Amino acid sequence: MKSLLSLLLASLLSVFSLPGLAQTPEAQSLLASVLALKPNAERGEAEFVAQACSACHRKDGSGKSAGNTPRLSGQHGAVIIKQVLDIRSGLRHNPPMQPRVTEQSLSLQTLADIAAHLQALPISGTIAKGPGSGVARGKELFAKDCAGCHGANGQGNQATFVPMVAAQHYGYSLRELEFIRDGKRGNSNRAMASLIKTYDQDDLLALADYMAQLPAPQRK
Structure with missing residues (x-):
């Protein structure tokens, strides 16, 4: 059986050949x-605090309900690494994070260590839920348009760098959906961005409402 590392490295060739995920050879x-x-991961736990990541994302990685700080606990390590590198390069627009992830501020080894620590964390703390009124509509939209990549239970896919969207704060999910629709995220999958542009605001509210109430996937 191939190791996870082998699968991830092999996935780079296939994933980045997709039009929606085109990356430079350097990236x-x-x-x-x-x-x-x-x-x-143990070193990553110490660095998570030393790098002041825990000041916003909390020591348990649970994030905040305000809408600008995601829950990172249990997230796929490869997803965290890719997103941080995209912020560093400017591909993903995140001004508050950018100075914290520069080459001078965060070494590649430290990034790998922190990502491993976060992936290993249990999904704990309170996940901010939506109003609940859009869950039924959100479930329909998710099954039709999102589950093919993000998984039927919102578990994501480490090998293809697709984030877990289950058990994420309602406000953060809604903000990111709006950013993708409005072209403000920068590193969005182009196929996903084109799809989201067909949604009205009520659809986005419903989708975020549904994803926030999805339970954290069981670890294998």
Whole structure:
């Protein structure tokens, strides 16, 4: 059986060949180099605090309900690494985070260590839910348009860098959906962005409402 690292590295060739996820050769190489590192989750736990990540994302990785700080606990390590590198390069627009993830501020080994720590964390704390009125509509939309990539239970896919969207704060999910629709995220899958543009605001509210109430996927 191939190791997870082998699968991730092999996935780079197929995933980044998709039009919606096109990356420069330099970006592919940098991501591959981080994935090839041997992470140390215990060291990552200490660095998560030392780098002041826990000040916003909380020590347990549960984030905040305000809408601008996601829950990172249990998130796929490869997803965290890719998103941080996209912020560093400017591909993903996140001004508050950008100075914290520069080459001078955050080494690649530290990034790998922190990602391993966050992936290993249990999904705890209170996840901010939506009003509940859009769950039924959101479930229909998710099954039709989202489950094919994000999984039927919102579990995401480490090998293809697709984030877990289950058990995420309602406000954060809604904000990111709006950013994708409005072209403000920067590194969005183009196929997803085109799809989201067909949604009206009520659809986005419903989708965020549904995803926030999805239970955290069981660890294998």
